[in-house]
Amino acid sequence: MNSKRTLLKTVAAAALATMAMGTAIAADITGAGATFPFPIYAKWAEAYKKETGTGLNYQSIGSSGGIRQIRAKTVAFGATDAPVSGADLDKDGMVQFPAIIGGTVPVINLDGFNKGELRVTGPVLAEMFLGKISKWNDPKLAALNPGKNLPDQQITVVHRADGSGTTFNWTDYLSAVSKDWADTVGKGAAVKWPAPTSVGGKGNEGVAANVTRIKGSLGYVEYAYAKKNNMNVMALQNKDGKYVMPDDKTFAAAAAGVNWFSVPGMGVSMVNAAGADSWPVSTASFILMYKEPANKAESAEVLKFFDWAFKNGKQLAVDLDYVPLPDSVTADIRSKVWSQINNK
Numbered sequence: 001m002n003s004k005r006t007l008l009k010t011v012a013a014a015a016l017a018t019m020a021m022g023t024a025i026a027a028d029i030t031g032a033g034a035t036f037p038f039p040i041y042a043k044w045a046e047a048y049k050k051e052t053g054t055g056l057n058y059q060s061i062g063s064s065g066g067i068r069q070i071r072a073k074t075v076a077f078g079a080t081d082a083p084v085s086g087a088d089l090d091k092d093g094m095v096q097f098p099a100i101i102g103g104t105v106p107v108i109n110l111d112g113f114n115k116g117e118l119r120v121t122g123p124v125l126a127e128m129f130l131g132k133i134s135k136w137n138d139p140k141l142a143a144l145n146p147g148k149n150l151p152d153q154q155i156t157v158v159h160r161a162d163g164s165g166t167t168f169n170w171t172d173y174l175s176a177v178s179k180d181w182a183d184t185v186g187k188g189a190a191v192k193w194p195a196p197t198s199v200g201g202k203g204n205e206g207v208a209a210n211v212t213r214i215k216g217s218l219g220y221v222e223y224a225y226a227k228k229n230n231m232n233v234m235a236l237q238n239k240d241g242k243y244v245m246p247d248d249k250t251f252a253a254a255a256a257g258v259n260w261f262s263v264p265g266m267g268v269s270m271v272n273a274a275g276a277d278s279w280p281v282s283t284a285s286f287i288l289m290y291k292e293p294a295n296k297a298e299s300a301e302v303l304k305f306f307d308w309a310f311k312n313g314k315q316l317a318v319d320l321d322y323v324p325l326p327d328s329v330t331a332d333i334r335s336k337v338w339s340q341i342n343n344k
Contacts, residue, residue, distance in 0.1 A: 028054070028055045028056070029054065029056045029057065029076055029077075029301050029302050029305055030075040030077075030298070031059070031066075031078070031302070032058065032065060032066045032069040032070075032075045032079065033059075033062070033066015033069070033165075034080055035061075035203040035222070036063075036102060036165055036222040037222075038058065039228070039320050040102075040313075040316065040317050040322050041056065043317075043319075043320065044309045044316060047312070051308070052308070054304075058079075060205075061162075061203075062163055062164050062165075062203060063080035063081050063082050063164055063165030063166075063168070063189055064164065064190065065162065065163065066078040066079045066080050066288070067084065070094070070288045070290075071092060073294055076298045078288040079099070080165050080286050081165020082165040082168030083096060083263075083266070083267025083268075083284075083286050084267065084288060085265070085267070086264025086265050087264075089288075094288050094290055094291065095265070095290075095291060095337050095338075095340050097287055097333045097337045098266055098285065098287075099284075099287050099306060100284065100323070100325070101251055101283070101285075101322060102251060102282070102285065102321070102322045103222070103250070103251045103279045104173075104220050104221065104223070104281040104283065105220065105221060105223050105226050105233045105236075105281065106120065106219075106220055106236065107211050107221055107231040107233055108218050108219075108231075108232050108234060109211050109213075109216065109217045110136060110151070110153075111215070113148075113232060115232050115233055115245075116234070118141075118145055119145055119234065119237070120236060121144060121237040122173065122177030122237065122280065124144065125174070125177075125236070126174045126177060126178030126180065127140065128157070129174060129195060130178075130181060130185070130195060131195030131197065131198075132180075134196075135153065136152070136154075136155060136216065151216075153215070154197060155195075155197065155216060155217070156198075156216055156218070157199070158199050158201055158211050158214065158218065159193050159198055159199070159200055159219065160203070160207060162203065164189055165285065166204060167188070167220075169271065170220045170281060171187040171188060171191055172269055173271040199214065204221045204222050204225045205225065207219045207221050208221050208225045208226070208229045223246045224320045226246075233245065236279070238273075238275070238280045239272050239274050239280065240278070242276050245279075246279050247279075248317075248323050250279035251322070251323045253273075253276075253278040254275065254282035255273075255282060257273065257274070265286075268284070269283075270284070287302075287306065289341055291341055292342050296343045299341060303343070310325065310330040310333075
């Protein structure tokens with residue numbers, strides 16, 4: 001009798017576990033890609049799950065990884081900060097739309113200086129990443145920072161080791177402000193880093209950790225990572241000649257004049273934007289989805305999630321110093337982009 005009761009309990013428990021697992025699988029949305037927007041996607045996901053019961057399983061693996069995963073059809077959406085070209089979108093049968101705006105920032109580990117105290121221009125920054133400026137007391141840096149006691153210390157360049165939209169954004173900017181950089185390195189999700197002292201880190205997390213650890217280092221991360229890790233950020237001269245610091249206002253200023261549908265797949269570059277308040281290395285982060293998804297129910301859930309985020313997630317974005325898309329842009333995304341996805 002006891003053994004029969006035990007068996008029945010075991011069968012019942014297994015059935016419950018199977019049901020629970022089935023519910024979790026049905027309810028969870030899968031996505032992968034860019035580490036740049038991960039802090040805000042995590043916040044949105046937490047709030048969305050509380051409200052709807054639907055979870056988001058997002059792998060923060062870098063933009064190149066996100067593109068690989070969506071092409072392999074292992075996730076319902078891919079996320080990339082390096083926009084996919086219109087030709088590739090057509091070839092893959094995908095659509096692309098921006099989800100959030102933020103900025104990439106130069107972070108340093110240099111004793112004796114407060115945030116924003118050290119100034120740099122785009123061309124000088126490019127020379128630092130090229131390895132042509134290899135010491136912190138280089139005359140070009142000293143000229144931009146009169147009266148500052150810059151140390152005779154080697155600059156260690158910290159960069160992404162994985163294929164990265166943050167790297168695309170950063171090298172897109174360096175290419176825009178430095179012909180030398182454009183001619184010798186160029187822009188891309190992965191590039192050959194020329195400075196002899198270059199050190200790689202995986203994800204925005206890895207770059208932030210290496211800059212925090214290595215004295216005299218200079219790297220680039222999405223601003224939420226700099227803020228979270230209390231990192232020292234350099235003030236950067238923008239196209240209008242003003243030195244600005246990164247925050248949601250300077251990212252919004254850079255995005256103000258964007259014509260989203262001027263480029264196929266809405267893949268507009270915002271680097272070196274005009275405007276006295278513009279942060280010069282601002283970018284959108286993009287979502288990739290299939291027009292004819294294999295799992296139509298999950299694809300529909302993805303759109304529900306981003307629809308909720310566009311309507312209800314703005315303050316969460318601002319709290320992390322991202323910039324939510326204007327309502328006019330999200331209305332256009334619904335009518336011009338999401339309408340191409342067949343979830344029926």
